[in-house]
Amino acid sequence: MQYMFLIYSADGSGPQPGTPEFDQLMADYGAFTKDVRDAGVMHEGAPLQGVETATTVRVRGGNVDAVDGPFAETKEVLGGYYILECADLDDAIARAAKIPTAVYGSIEVRPVLSM
Amino acid sequence: MTVLVAQNAHTVIERIVREEWGRVISALVSFCRDFDVAEDALHDAVETALKVWPVEGVPGSPQGWLLKTAQRRAIDRFRRDTTGGAKHAEYEMLRQLESQTDTMEADQPIPDERLKLIFTCCHPALTMEARVALTLRTVGGITTPEIARAFLVSEQTMAQRLVRAKRKIAGAQIPYRVPDANMLPERLHAVLSVVYLIFNEGYAASSGSNLVREDLCREAIRLAEILQALLPDEPEGQGLLALMLLHDARRTARSSATGGLMTLETQDRSLWDRGQIRRGRSLLISALACGAVGPYQLQAAISAVHSDAHNFEATDWAEICRLYKKLHEIQPSSVVALNAAVARSFADGPGDALVELDRLGADGSLDRYQPYHVARADMLRRKGDFGGASNAYSTALGLSDNDIERQFLKQRIAALIR
Incomplete structure (x- = not known):
C-alpha cells in the first residue's frame, strides 16, 4: 500500500543553508532517499521551493483566480513529500520517524487512495 | 448440550455472548480482515443463537459455534459483494475463506487472537476517545448504547466515533498484529493507559448512573486480566491489574449510606474487600519480583500500604513518601508531585x-x-x-x-x- 509523507516545518525552524547543520541535513536526506530506493519502496519524492513561491489557484464562476501564497496560512508549511510503499501503518510510521525533518517539524502520513 | 428453560434462555445467551465476544470477534477479524464485516457477521450469528439455542441447547463450545456461524455469514456477505463484475482476487479470497471454514470444528475451542485485537484498538494513531470506545465495544463486547451511557454522550455520537475509528483502521491499514519486540513496550504502555482510563472513568465519583460506572471498573479489571493472561511476563500489566483490584476493593467504603463521598480518612475499613486486596497484593509481589519497576507497580504499592493500615492513623506515611519519591523519579509530573506533598503532610505535618x-x-x-x-x-x-x-x-x-x-x-x- 502506498502512503504519502507530507513534510511540514515552521518556516526557518530547521538548519539554515550555509551552515554545517544544513549540510548534515542534506546528507541525511540523501541517505534516507538512498535507503528507500535500495529497499525498493520509493515511488517518488521531492523537496519543494520555499512557501514564498507558492500560488493558490481557484476557479469560480469560470474565472481563474490566482493569488499569492499557500492555501492555508499556517506556521508550519509543506516543504516536500515522499510516496513510499509500506506494509501497513506501523511500517509507515517507522519510515516517517526516519525522515530527517521529523526531529524539528512534523510528517503527515496519508494512505494513497488506489483507483 | 445444555437445554435452556425458555424464559431464562435470553439472559444466559446474553451472558455467554458478552463473555465470548472478544475472543470470537478477534478470530473473525483475523479471518476476514475487516472490522465491520466481522461485527455484522457476529451480530447475525448472535441472532441465530437466540433462535436456535433455546430449542437445541447451548453447544459444547459456544465460541466455536458463534465463530463458525459468523464465518458463514461473512462469506455470504463477501459473495454478495463480489457478484457481478467480481475480480479474480476476490474469488480467490472467497475460496481461501471457505477452505478455512471447512477445517474448523464448531465444537473446538478457537485460537485466541485477542492480543492482536487489543493492540489494534489501542493504536496510537487513533484518538484516545476512539481507543476507549473501540476497546470496550470489540474486546469487551459492551454494546454501543451502553458505552454511550457510560461516557454520557448520545448513542449517535458514540456510534459515529466507532465508525470513524473502524474507517481509519481500514483506510490507513492499522496492522492487526502484536507489535514487534522493539515497539512492544511503548505500545503496551498505550494499551495500559486505555485500560486505566476506563477504570478511572468508572472509579471517579462522577455523574452518570452508579451501576454503569461500576461496570466500567469491572470491565477495566476484566481487560487487564485478559492482558495478564496473554502477556504474563509484563510486570506493568500485572501492576495495573493489582492497582485496580486494590482501589476497587474500597468501592463500597467510598460512599456513605446517603451516597456521600467518603475519603480514605473516614472510610469504614471493615467494608474493604479483603479477598480482592489479597489478590491485588500477590499480583503486585510477583510483578515486583520481575525487577522492572514502573509507574503502575509503584502506584499499586502505595495503594497496598494503605490497605495494610487498620485505620488512617496507622498508615505508614514514611513508606508512602518513599514510594512517591521513586514514582516522581520515573514520572516527574506535577500531579505526582502534588500527591507526594499530600503524603508528606501526613508524615511530617x-x-x-x-x-x-x-x-x-x-x-x-x-x-x-x-x-x-x-x-x-x-x-x-x-x-x-x-x-x-x-x-x-x-x-x-x-x-x-x-x-x-x-x-x-x-x-x-x-x-x-x-
Missing part, C-alpha cells in the same frame, strides 16, 4: 508540604486542577488557617461539576464556619 504546594502552583499550571485546591484547603485546615482553607475549598467547589463531590466540599466549608 502540613507546614513544609504547604510550602511545597505553593511552589508547585507558582507557575499557574495547577490553577484549574481541582485536586490541587482540595489538597491545599485540607492542609490549611489542619494547620488551623480556617479562612485560607475556606477560600481554597470554594475554589475547588467552583471547579467541580460533580454533585457528590460538590456536596462533600460544601460540607467541608460548613464545618469550618461552625
